[in-house]
Amino acid sequence: MTDHEIRFFADDAAVRHVGEGLLTRTLPRAEWTHEAHLASCLWLLVERPDIDPERDLRAIISGYNESVGGVNDETQGYHHTITMAYLSAVGGFLQRTDPAMPLADKVNALLAAPEGRRDWPLTSYSRERLFxxxxxxxxVVPDLTS
Incomplete structure (x- = not known):
């Protein structure tokens, strides 16, 4: 789970491509990776003040999942706790980041940070509770202290 090679973004346009593709439901399913999830979240926080991610991400991601043939139910698709945990982590990361840093550099730094790891939520949640x-x-609130 932690041995995946990070797929960094080449430039700001690549980050915007993922974020805009999520919103318009045109992003190819194969491009909806862990990195794309985090890049989209960061992009929304930085460049889309008209969207309230805490309120809107459930509908945005669920709608996207359905548009590419996915299902959102009790076993697959949108996962609210993971989404909210990463949203909080990305917000905290941005508070520690130079606002003048280019978008792709912010995303890439996030992906390389501890909170950018695929298994990061398991630092606060037991596997049983998180899944x-x-x-x-x-x-659901975390059940492990970090």
């Missing part, structure tokens, strides 16, 4: 139906469907 429960309750955590997928709604936000």
């Amino acid at each position: 429960s139906v309750a955590a997928r469907m709604d936000y």
